[in-house]
Amino acid sequence: MENTKLKESGYTDRHIHLFMEGQPLTASEIDRFTKILLEFNIKEIYDMGSRDGLGFKIRRYLEHTPITLRTCGYALYREGGYGSFLGRPVKDRDDIKRHIDELYRRDADFIKVINSGIISTEGRVTEGGFSEEELRIIVEEAHEKGLKVFCHVSSAERIIEAINAGVDSVEHGFFMTEEALHMMKERDVTWTPTIYALVCFANTLDGRKREILEGIVRNHIKMVSLSKQLGVRINIGSDSGASGIRHGVAFFEEKKILFHLFK
Numbered sequence: 001m002e003n004t005k006l007k008e009s010g011y012t013d014r015h016i017h018l019f020m021e022g023q024p025l026t027a028s029e030i031d032r033f034t035k036i037l038l039e040f041n042i043k044e045i046y047d048m049g050s051r052d053g054l055g056f057k058i059r060r061y062l063e064h065t066p067i068t069l070r071t072c073g074y075a076l077y078r079e080g081g082y083g084s085f086l087g088r089p090v091k092d093r094d095d096i097k098r099h100i101d102e103l104y105r106r107d108a109d110f111i112k113v114i115n116s117g118i119i120s121t122e123g124r125v126t127e128g129g130f131s132e133e134e135l136r137i138i139v140e141e142a143h144e145k146g147l148k149v150f151c152h153v154s155s156a157e158r159i160i161e162a163i164n165a166g167v168d169s170v171e172h173g174f175f176m177t178e179e180a181l182h183m184m185k186e187r188d189v190t191w192t193p194t195i196y197a198l199v200c201f202a203n204t205l206d207g208r209k210r211e212i213l214e215g216i217v218r219n220h221i222k223m224v225s226l227s228k229q230l231g232v233r234i235n236i237g238s239d240s241g242a243s244g245i246r247h248g249v250a251f252f253e254e255k256k257i258l259f260h261l262f263k
């Protein structure tokens with residue numbers, strides 16, 4: 001597993017948002033945010049994007065602390081699809097080029113792309129994402145500049161498309177399949193399964209909806225266990241900052257689940 005060891009005497013959370021309870025961090029919250037991370041000894045964080053590219057500002061601020069922030073600035077999402085609070089809309093090849101040029105100029109640490117919606121309370125993946133061809137162009141542009149592509153993606157088909165397009169990391173990856181895991185192993189694509197975030201979501205529901213979500217959690221956990229057998233590299237990412245997912249606490253919950261599965 002990647003990032004499980006203390007790194008320069010601190011942990012790495014590979015998937016966070018510079019939000020508190022789903023709202024972008026305000027200037028007055030940054031000190032509190034920093035304090036929480038340090039209390040949990042988290043010293044490296046990967047920011048998965050915000051519409052206003054908050055990560056660029058906060059990265060500079062955190063330079064004066066023991067925390068290293070790696071940021072995508074803002075994510076790229078398909079115009080009209082899911083992702084408006086995480087990034088900027090893209091509609092064609094020119095947009096892709098323009099945004100990746102800008103992100104490169106602003107020294108983004110990686111590119112984050114949104115290739116599906118999220119899981120609904122009915123247990124389906126909502127609308128969003130690019131065509132495989134568009135995604136391929138994004139990956140080509142990013143790789144040309146030496147930037148890795150982290151891909152928010154759920155649903156069996158979308159995950160396969162993302163791997164085929166050449167992304168470097170699958171974020172969330174709900175509805176993972178064995179076929180996709182084999183492809184990831186072959187192409188050295190990492191996976192950040194954000195299991196705890198999915199569990200938290202299931203816990204907000206009641207009745208039939210909850211049962212459906214709990215079934216999705218069980219399958220997800222099964223796939224994560226299989227990833228270990230197949231040798232797919234897994235990252236610990238909490239998705240903290242999203243509503244109901246607390247910074248620091250969520251990282252250790254995710255770590256606990258993964259250690260339990262992998263022991």
Ligand SMILES: [Zn+2]
Pocket residue numbers: 015016017048239
């Ligand atoms: Zn996220």
